[in-house]
Amino acid sequence: MTDTTLTDRPPRLDVEALERMYSLMLGTALADQRAAAESKAGRLMAAFYPVRGMEAVCAALGETMRTGDKMVSTYRNLGDALAKRMPLRSIIAELYGKAEGCSRGRGGPMHLQDQDVNFTATTGIVGSGMQIAAGLGMAEQLSGDGNAVVVTFGDGATSIGAFHEGMGFVALWKLPVVIVCQNNQWGEHTSIKEYTAAPELAQRAASYGMRAEKVDGFDPMACVAALETALARARAGEGPTFLEFEHYRLTGHTGTADFSYVPKDELAAAMERDPAPTFRKWLLANGHLSEGQIAEVETRVRAELEDAFQFAQNGTDPVQADIYEGVFENDEFARSVDGA
């Protein structure tokens, strides 16, 4: 994890693509910061899970997934949502529990989704997304539409039974699922070294009878390459791939959490590869983008973020009269039970 040389750009990624990738990396990092600041200021009550450290993987997902591909994510989902091209406004409004949010303020940041772009589901329960992805994989296989399903989750999720059961289903029926394990070395406050005797997650995944690969999750172009292959296989009906993206969590578990327990040397080494600034340097050094172009991107990202937070803070609060909406398609029974 000390090698900071990034893999070369694949020819198909043009300047616009690289700009999008940098925007996504920078956008998530800035949104993390902003949300943390808003939380500390008491203006934001949501628990918020920063993406910092895994931005390269998210940016690569953004360039390799198609709109038709379905995605299942977790509570740590901002990068995934942006990779799926969800509008930032609807994301941040959901963070504030506003009616303009993607889930109309009912779900909160742990339950972002956007059916228009097939950001299909997010779950706050560690590991459960893997089982849901198996079902989505069956749906894709049955429909024969040639789309893939992408499921993301952390290293810690590999301990829970739901992960294992989902792996079994996906492998057995060769479902078109790309399994993205974001190995940031930590599950909340516990290091991977402490919670498993078998930290080689890709190896364990291979033993289920599926293709598995370990990828440098700090290297955007390596991530693009691995995802491209896996997605192509899935779409071609060649079955699932497990990708372990190795990187490091560069923040606390939540936006406001203390993380002094993270070993200083490990963190410092990982910080050297902090995705957005590292990618920025690489874009410049390799002549892909000029200082001016970078500045333009940065200005735009900041403006979009500012706009989204403004939009959210000016949003509408859901009203109590609507509290029964969506328990069932028809609210009648729910209301009648409470005499409402």
Added chain:
Amino acid sequence: MTDTTLTDRPPRLDVEALERMYSLMLGTALADQRAAAESKAGRLMAAFYPVRGMEAVCAALGETMRTGDKMVSTYRNLGDALAKRMPLRSIIAELYGKAEGCSRGRGGPMHLQDQDVNFTATTGIVGSGMQIAAGLGMAEQLSGDGNAVVVTFGDGATSIGAFHEGMGFVALWKLPVVIVCQNNQWGEHTSIKEYTAAPELAQRAASYGMRAEKVDGFDPMACVAALETALARARAGEGPTFLEFEHYRLTGHTGTADFSYVPKDELAAAMERDPAPTFRKWLLANGHLSEGQIAEVETRVRAELEDAFQFAQNGTDPVQADIYEGVFENDEFARSVDGA
């Protein structure tokens, strides 16, 4: 699975040991038959899960476990219970739901146990024993008594999350657990070839970071050898071992179930290695036991079985007045809730 040559006897197994092993194999096979006959005759209402096919492993467990070793088993538990030297009477009485049964008729055959011999627990829920064994392993590790924990379950149980979670715990803390997977190639009516893309269970187990081995489960002496090593390691604090015993289910899933779906050729090949008769032949061929000695064993086993069924059928039925006994240590609340 076509090689019928059995491994040589290890020197430490004397004639008495070989007799015990044959008794156990024969006893379970005969008990299976008898219980099935009683069920068909309508005298026995219990669901009963025959051991036939895995007797060699059970017999080997009987010779390698010590009384202090704890065991966790399943619904398919008669061979395990006998390996732990549970009295046959208390087993069969439980089958009939009699007060003389090991669980006083409250549990039934799915819940045999005998704390005197550390036949600690049985579960009717596939896979759950693995998690319980992890806890028992912690208890042994904490107490430092130098005993091992043995957990048994079927091949099908490797699909469920509980199995995986338990494996993770046992591997992580190097618990003194011997994990006995009875691979009889079937989970109810579904063949292992149909329910997993990775039928090499020992390989998958190894990927958790523990010692794992595949053993010919039709070969009693190979079973003894594998178990001896694994138990010694556990007792010495060297950690867990996963043993996949490969054999074949020679009956239906339950004592009365149809199993015409089992491929005739596979079944016929496996029948060639039917544990009790094969062991009988081997004992004679190798001069370990004479025809007379064998006949004596057989007479004794039949008599014991007859005695146990008689004992059970003459047993006492639990009475309704005692129905609240054991919900809690103190029955008072349970009774008061029902106004009893």
Added chain:
Amino acid sequence: MPETTVQSMTIAQAINSGYHCAMEADDKIVLLGEDVAEPIGGVFKTTKDLSTKFGTDRVRATPIAEGAIAGSAVGLALGGYRAVAEVMFFDFTTHVMDQILNHAAKFRYMTGGATPTPVLVTTVVGSSHFGAQHAQSVESWFMHTPGINVCFPSTPADAKGLLMTCLESPDPSLLIQHSGLLYSIKEEVPVGPHRVPLGKAKTVRTGDDVTIVSYGPAVRIAMAAAESLAQDGIEADVIDLRSLVPLDFPAVFESVERTGRCVITHEATQFAGPGAEIAARITEDLFSELQGPVLRVGGLFTPQPFAKTLNRHPTSERVVAKVKQLF
């Protein structure tokens, strides 16, 4: 096939017939469960012939992993399909609680309506041959979590009708079958599509003296009690709820308003069970109409004992005794 063609069926056959009709009409229906495919067609024979007719892509015999069965059903629903997640015994639904109650039941609400998740969980309860881990009737766990329909039919026609309705419902559902009823009763059931609305109770006996509310296997107990009470001149209205969510409170209220007396009976444990809600609710709405408290006859506060001589379930004698307390 017109709805008028009927055939004598057991509940197991009616359920099977319901699957055939529904899967023919809707090629988005997928069945997942242990041993659901041929040659077995389900350990209770309710999924017989389905894999032969609809293929093993739509009728999948799964690994032993109830969580993934349920989770896959959720994923299929989100992907535009409609999956049945078969859980062999009710006790094993402990393994589907996360996917069904944390996910399926909440997905529509948590996404502001964007992701309805219509899955159907089916399961079986009722035998004591297997002991305490294959016998608990835990419908109240599912009732207590808003967002999922809960049905427990007591007859073949209702079983088919509720199954088909659940398979068309926009919401997740749980359909419980009772092993004691699966093969023991036969009645004429429409061969073609047949639907029973959710939340509509059925009055299976009429009387003006007392209301006995019940569902599933306890309906037979309620009927036996009613017959016995009739000998003593007490005429009971017997109501088969058929679904617990939604629950037909209007029908229950109508009857209790008339009779002024009510006893509820079910096999589920009485303490914190479905009858508690029904009793509390009747009392809230009809207090001044009541001649006495609403009484309950549920499962005793014990696990399922194995011995046949120990009975924790309602009997008609227990129901009769409770009714008589009200006179």
Added chain:
Amino acid sequence: MPETTVQSMTIAQAINSGYHCAMEADDKIVLLGEDVAEPIGGVFKTTKDLSTKFGTDRVRATPIAEGAIAGSAVGLALGGYRAVAEVMFFDFTTHVMDQILNHAAKFRYMTGGATPTPVLVTTVVGSSHFGAQHAQSVESWFMHTPGINVCFPSTPADAKGLLMTCLESPDPSLLIQHSGLLYSIKEEVPVGPHRVPLGKAKTVRTGDDVTIVSYGPAVRIAMAAAESLAQDGIEADVIDLRSLVPLDFPAVFESVERTGRCVITHEATQFAGPGAEIAARITEDLFSELQGPVLRVGGLFTPQPFAKTLNRHPTSERVVAKVKQLF
């Protein structure tokens, strides 16, 4: 330390103190859960310093696998130890249902008394910051399965006292903590061992006009309602149940016999919730003493919405309104 030495503590501190006392006295106690060890000492700080003092063999930070946490606790109990299985949020107990309700709660019964399985499951509920999957109060699931104690303390002293009692109970227990109460209230709590008996309710306010029954976070709602009612001349008895299994029906009956009126309030969903059982039971036993139906104010029939402007929980206004219906 004599029980008379007291110190001002929050619930989080009191729980922590309870662990310290219990683990000092009984070296068979083992704690299992995610992040329970130092340097974090539990995400809610309730297990602070324990791993430092008692070692990581007895205080194990586990992998993320609630089923194995619970199953290990069961195994430890069968092996002569007493384990605490910490489940970070109540909703995640969906993953311990099999081990706790199919195994721990039934093992004593299923083995004719041979294998009592005294484990303690602890969990936290109460925040809406996380949305619908981190907010459901499902104590009624556990009440409904015979064989497990269920406690929900509302004060620091009760939290410590119930914890220590559960850690000495011969039966499995569930102890629920509320995140809204963990740090917000302080009271004097014995520094040394302190025990509160199971099944003994506490009358936290006396009055002869109406009984308000409550537990956990709703006790504060009940008290606020009582204060408001007093302004209108209605004096309420307020009962904090503290444990739901066993449930102190005698204390409740004594009060309702006196007041003739009762309202029950809790955060758990009202439908098929704990209040249904309590209401049904009061009505069964005290029908002729009642001036009106026993009424309930529980959680609305919805998942937990994320927006702060949507409130599904009881408020003192809702309780007051219900009480006034009885006059």
